[in-house]
Each structure stands twice: as C-alpha cells, then as structure tokens.
Amino acid sequence: MDYSKLGKRIREERKKLNLTQAQLAEAIDISDTYMGAIERGERSLTLDTLVRLVERLGVTVDYMLSDSVSDSDSNIMNQIKQVIDNQPLERKQMAVNVLRTIFSYFEGDS
Template sequence: MDARAVGQRIKAAREKKNMTQEDLAACIDISPTHVSVIERGTKIPRMDTFVAIANVLGVSADDLLVDVVDRATAGVASELSAAIEALPHEERMRVLKVVSVLVDR
C-alpha cells in the first residue's frame, strides 16, 4: 500500500475543509503529531482511526484509497459522471467522444 499517497489525500481533504492538523486530531481523539505521521505516510492508521478521519473529513474510503483498492474506481466514475452531466450538451458530447476513442484503443 502506498501510505504516502493515502496520507497526501488525507491532508488534501483536511485542507479542503480548512482544518488544521490540530482540529482533525481533536475531532478523532488522537495527537496532532499522529495526524502528521499519517499524512506523511510514515504510519498507516488503524482501521478505526482511518474511518474516523474519513467521516470527519466527509470523504469516502474510496476517495482516500483510490490507487490502493481495485474497486475504488466506482467512486471516481460517479464523480466523473456527475461532472460530465453538468456540462453543456456540446461539451458533454465532445468529452464522450474523447473517452470513446480512449476506450476503443
């Protein structure tokens, strides 16, 4: 498992919520130093800590483990689908054409 990549995604999600390491640590009852160690990928969090982090940050485990778990692509596909759906019709068709070319390789 790429603990560093997972830690970077945790950090990005935390920063997106405008939380400090201290804020996150207080919410899940661990030390700020422990949050730092997790975000740097030095240590893999226990399952209960990982779940607490995901819940506090409002992200799915798929979002944090996207390159670790084979089935995590479902969440990415859902986000991509929503983004495409929000486009104007002409741009949506252009994106679908590009994706079709890439898939047919």
Template sequence: MDYGIIGERIKRERLDKGLTQEVLAEKANISASFLGQIERGERKLSLVTLIEIAKVLGASLDYLVSASPRENPELDELTYLLRDHSQQEIRMITDISKTVFKYCDVK
C-alpha cells in the first residue's frame, strides 16, 4: 500500500470539498498534525482512521487506496474528474469526445 498516494488523494478530496486540515481532522477524530503527516505520506493510518476520513470526504476506500495512479496519471485524473457524474453523463461525454477527436484527427 502506497501511503503517499493515499495522502495525496485525501488532500485532493479535502481541497475539492473546501475543507481545511483542521476541519477534516476534527470530523475524523484525529489531530490536524496527524492529518498533515498522512497527507504528506509520512505516517501510516489505521483502517478505522481511513474509513472515518473517507466518510467525512464522501470518497470511496477503493479510490483512496488503489495502487495505480502513477502508472497512468492522465487516466487517474480523468477518473477523478468524472467521479461525480452519472453513467448517462459519462456516456454522453464519451460520445462527444469521440466526435471531437474524429474531426480534429486526434489519436
């Protein structure tokens, strides 16, 4: 398990939700300094703490702990951007993208 990736994703989700470290830490029942260490990948966290943080952020555990973001950062970023969209919206975005790429000769 890559704690650096977990920390980066927690930080990304926290910032996306407009939360400070202090607010997230309080809601997850941990100290702000511990949260900072988690976000920097300096400290490991227990499953219980990870679950509490995920609940506060409304993030899936799968997203927070998946091991592949650095293998394909573009795909990881796309997944992150599309996470709040419905399957119907994703299909529509995909169809529009295919059309644009077809006319722009983008591979």
C-alpha cells in the first residue's frame, strides 16, 4: 500500500469540497493531527476510518485506493497468505494442489 498516494488523493478530494483538514477530521471523528499524518502518508488508517472518510468525501473505496495498491509479487503473495492463513492444514494443501493444477493447465497453452 502506498500511503503517500492515498494521502494525496484524500487531500485532493478534501480540497474539492473546500474542507480544511480540521473540518474533515471532525466530520469523521479523528484528530486533525492524525488527519494531517494520513494526508502526508505518514500514518495508515483503519477500515472503519477509511469508510467514514469516503462517505464524507462522496467517493468510493475502490476509487480512493485505485493508485495506492500495487499488484507486485509481494502484494499478491500477501493476499494469498491472508486467504489461507486461518485454514486447516488439509485445506492449505488443497489450495496448493489447485494452484498447481491451474498453472500446469497454462503451461500446456504455451
């Protein structure tokens, strides 16, 4: 997650509505210090805060995150890890087998 890009987008949307950081922070129930740190990309924000933020700004979460989340290998691996982390060992092994099957199918297309 690129928090500086997210912060920049938040700042742009806030300014479109002619809101100060303090006004936006008050509207979403966070401190203006925290709001400033979010806009500078110095702090992350919780999902709850993000939802309140996009609702107040009148945008969607996917729009807000569109250029902040990369599809790098490490990001994709983290997503896979999140999906299978709390699964029992047998299901994890099943998932690995399914992935192997999918990739072997694609190797046949080459």
